[in-house]
Amino acid sequence: MSLSPSNETLTELVLENAVVGYDGKAIVTEASFQLGEGEIGCLLGPSGCGKSTLLRAIAGFEPLISGSIQVNNKTISDENHTLSPEKRQIGMVFQDIALFPHLTIAQNVAFGLTDWAKQEADERVDYLLNLVGLSGFQSRYPHSLSGGQQQRVALARAIAPKPKLLLMDEPFSGLDAKLREDLVPEIRAILKHENMSALLVTHDQMEAFAMADIVSVMDAGEIHQTGKPYDIYHQSKTRFVAEFIGHGDFLPSTVCGVNCVHSDLGEIQGDLNHGLEDNLAVDLLVRPDDILHDDDSEFLGEIVSKWFRGSHFLYRVKLASGKKVYCFASSHHNHQVGQSIGLTVNLDHLVLFPR
Numbered sequence: 001m002s003l004s005p006s007n008e009t010l011t012e013l014v015l016e017n018a019v020v021g022y023d024g025k026a027i028v029t030e031a032s033f034q035l036g037e038g039e040i041g042c043l044l045g046p047s048g049c050g051k052s053t054l055l056r057a058i059a060g061f062e063p064l065i066s067g068s069i070q071v072n073n074k075t076i077s078d079e080n081h082t083l084s085p086e087k088r089q090i091g092m093v094f095q096d097i098a099l100f101p102h103l104t105i106a107q108n109v110a111f112g113l114t115d116w117a118k119q120e121a122d123e124r125v126d127y128l129l130n131l132v133g134l135s136g137f138q139s140r141y142p143h144s145l146s147g148g149q150q151q152r153v154a155l156a157r158a159i160a161p162k163p164k165l166l167l168m169d170e171p172f173s174g175l176d177a178k179l180r181e182d183l184v185p186e187i188r189a190i191l192k193h194e195n196m197s198a199l200l201v202t203h204d205q206m207e208a209f210a211m212a213d214i215v216s217v218m219d220a221g222e223i224h225q226t227g228k229p230y231d232i233y234h235q236s237k238t239r240f241v242a243e244f245i246g247h248g249d250f251l252p253s254t255v256c257g258v259n260c261v262h263s264d265l266g267e268i269q270g271d272l273n274h275g276l277e278d279n280l281a282v283d284l285l286v287r288p289d290d291i292l293h294d295d296d297s298e299f300l301g302e303i304v305s306k307w308f309r310g311s312h313f314l315y316r317v318k319l320a321s322g323k324k325v326y327c328f329a330s331s332h333h334n335h336q337v338g339q340s341i342g343l344t345v346n347l348d349h350l351v352l353f354p355r
């Protein structure tokens with residue numbers, strides 16, 4: 001058995017209309033998405049929307065009411081059959097790190113390697129501890145490690161037996177914000193290095209965007225949209241996605257051409273044909289980065305509140321119509337609440353919801 005990185009773990013996961021629930025009552029309705037070989041996916045949604053339920057179905061802990069789950073073209077769950085979790089070769093990392101306290105770090109990582117030859121298992125443990133930045137920690141015990149270090153050990157333990165797929169249920173939510181910010185890209189890099197297909201569950205948008213190649217946004221048991229983080233943010237398909245992801249406002253507008261709307265921001269030409277008929281009443285999604293502060297602009301808005309974000313200010317500005325929108329400004333443009341500032345509209349993708 002070779003050390004990593006390996007291509008053995010390259011896995012494709014396909015969910016087709018998966019319905020999952022408890023006591024015959026559906027919680028997740030017809031979930032479909034596809035995770036390509038070596039891709040990192042994310043189920044993102046508010047608390048109680050069914051993310052963990054769907055993850056548990058993929059792990060084999062919950063049966064499907066209908067639909068199917070396939071790994072590398074092999075059906076592992078459908079309404080008639082649930083392959084048992086231990087036969088799925090799926091690794092899991094949870095929020096509560098759950099290392100074995102009485103085992104050393106090396107023994108924890110080697111936990112799933114009982115059928116490996118000793119020398120290969122030792123080499124695999126050393127390789128992984130080095131990969132997660134903890135070489136030299138072999139004989140320490142979990143209680144002597146920080147939360148972030150423990151979570152890295154948990155990751156090493158989960159990927160040690162080279163599972164086909166790694167499932168991660170809110171793995172960072174017990175960690176403080178700074179540690180999370182550092183650890184998320186680090187763990188992404190490790191998974192990519194290992195060619196590991198992985199699926200993360202989180203309610204944190206920033207975590208989803210920093211970690212995943214592809215994000216499925218869920219609400220009330222339903223997947224609203226699956227796509228790249230950029231597309232989810234800039235081309236939200238439903239009002240829920242538009243509101244759940246980042247800041248944004250809906251401006252009442254009227255369609256005035258194949259790629260044009262009229263709103264309180266004036267007439268805006270988008271870069272795509274929106275396919276809606278002229279004069280249709282719509283809501284236009286406006287993100288903070290769609291409106292920029294510009295001292296030279298004569299189009300004004302009055303600051304009603306402001307947030308200093310280090311590298312920039314986020315202003316809430318009131319337009320002449322009374323509607324409020326967010327606006328970005330670089331951090332040396334420090335204006336006061338009540339002041340009117342110039343605005344330019346930087347909106348290429350028109351995201352419209354008929355009213």
Ligand SMILES: Nc1ncnc2c1ncn2[C@@H]1O[C@H](COP(=O)(O)OP(=O)(O)OP(=O)(O)O)[C@@H](O)[C@H]1O
Nearest residue numbers: 022027045046047048049050051052053054202203
């Ligand atoms: N074992 C169970 N039996 C019955 N209902 C359950 C069970 N587990 C979860 N539920 C219900 O299913 C719904 C979805 O729960 P789930 O844990 O999947 O949501 P989630 O999106 O992962 O939430 P969170 O982010 O808070 O963990 C909730 O209404 C929950 O109460």
